[in-house]
Amino acid sequence: MDLQLFIDGDQGTTGLDLRNRLRDRAFQLRTLPAELRKDPAARRAALNDCDIAILCLPDAAAREAVAWIENPAVRVIDASSAHRTSPGWIYGLPELDAGQPQRIAQAQRVTNPGCYPTAAVALLRPLTDAGLLPPDYPLAIHAVSGYSGKGRAGAEEIEATGGAPSLQVYGLDLQHKHVPEIQAYAGLTAPPIFVPAYGSYRQGIVLTIALHLRLLAADASPARIHECLSERYRASEDVHVLPLAAEGAAPGLDPQIHNGTNAMSLSVAANARTGQVLLCAVLDNLGKGAAGAAVQNLELMAGAEATASQT
Numbered sequence: 001m002d003l004q005l006f007i008d009g010d011q012g013t014t015g016l017d018l019r020n021r022l023r024d025r026a027f028q029l030r031t032l033p034a035e036l037r038k039d040p041a042a043r044r045a046a047l048n049d050c051d052i053a054i055l056c057l058p059d060a061a062a063r064e065a066v067a068w069i070e071n072p073a074v075r076v077i078d079a080s081s082a083h084r085t086s087p088g089w090i091y092g093l094p095e096l097d098a099g100q101p102q103r104i105a106q107a108q109r110v111t112n113p114g115c116y117p118t119a120a121v122a123l124l125r126p127l128t129d130a131g132l133l134p135p136d137y138p139l140a141i142h143a144v145s146g147y148s149g150k151g152r153a154g155a156e157e158i159e160a161t162g163g164a165p166s167l168q169v170y171g172l173d174l175q176h177k178h179v180p181e182i183q184a185y186a187g188l189t190a191p192p193i194f195v196p197a198y199g200s201y202r203q204g205i206v207l208t209i210a211l212h213l214r215l216l217a218a219d220a221s222p223a224r225i226h227e228c229l230s231e232r233y234r235a236s237e238d239v240h241v242l243p244l245a246a247e248g249a250a251p252g253l254d255p256q257i258h259n260g261t262n263a264m265s266l267s268v269a270a271n272a273r274t275g276q277v278l279l280c281a282v283l284d285n286l287g288k289g290a291a292g293a294a295v296q297n298l299e300l301m302a303g304a305e306a307t308a309s310q311t
Ligand SMILES: NC(=O)C1=CN([C@@H]2O[C@H](COP(=O)(O)OP(=O)(O)OC[C@H]3O[C@@H](n4cnc5c(N)ncnc54)[C@H](OP(=O)(O)O)[C@@H]3O)[C@@H](O)[C@H]2O)C=CC1
Pocket: 008, 009, 010, 011, 012, 013, 014, 015, 037, 038, 039, 056, 057, 058, 059, 061, 079, 080, 081, 113, 114, 115, 148, 149, 150, 151, 152, 153, 285, 286, 289, 290
């Protein structure tokens, strides 16, 4: 079946990437002409005249768009952070647990995960589910993202003014908008400390989380943690767990290796002498962290529509 999609915000970083990713797929894609792309009446009409609306907007505009949808048949994928922990919204991380693909497939409202939370939740949730990571563990999460995380205007300004600083740490008020989302979906009872940074490159995230074995469950070990993650993602097409590196031989991680794809790599590094473990994730902030995830969710939702139309 030819589902009619409307991308609201199609000229931004996520929207443009999404258009590219949908180019060869069997969806009817609707966007507004440049002069109408911010016109409330045109957006409202388009939002109510599609099967699935994909919002690639700043949070305020995404909230406005959702409020305008009166047609009960319209389903929504929101790439913004407006609804990440809102009641009635399904979290668009199919790898969250075994039931999540089905929940996404049947949802009316899907909130795409944040780029950083995709990595943090993928690393942490299997460990809290398995009881290896206590839910009140005092976590600190560090990440470096390409500067495209600033959105199109921010990225263009950087490129027009001679490039980004080599590294800029931010979120130092420790209230980054992703903290509630990470806490909720990683199964934590305490908010983690989250310290993001922008690098001088355009695209790609590397995120790390340090753990002390003495603060984990008694049966936790690097091998057990690695096995837990490997088991969880064994059947995943997109999430791959790298082999446990021999001590002294852990390879470096390049944040850009998955750019242009929907892949995410997870790894476990350890020092047996100190009892320290480092969880690492690499993904494309615009891929599995945004537009790639939207396509993944769209395919699940479209699959459910196709099944419904055959019965
Ligand atoms: N960049 C990233 O790494 C990621 C971003 N996201 C999320 O996706 C969303 C979009 O991000 P991103 O693509 O980076 O942002 P951009 O700023 O690149 O794109 C947003 C687009 O929405 C347009 N827009 C703004 N206000 C309105 C409005 N009222 N009506 C219609 N269009 C409007 C903007 O136009 P104009 O520029 O002219 O104002 C722009 O084209 C954000 O909420 C962000 O949190 C999610 C994961 C990763």
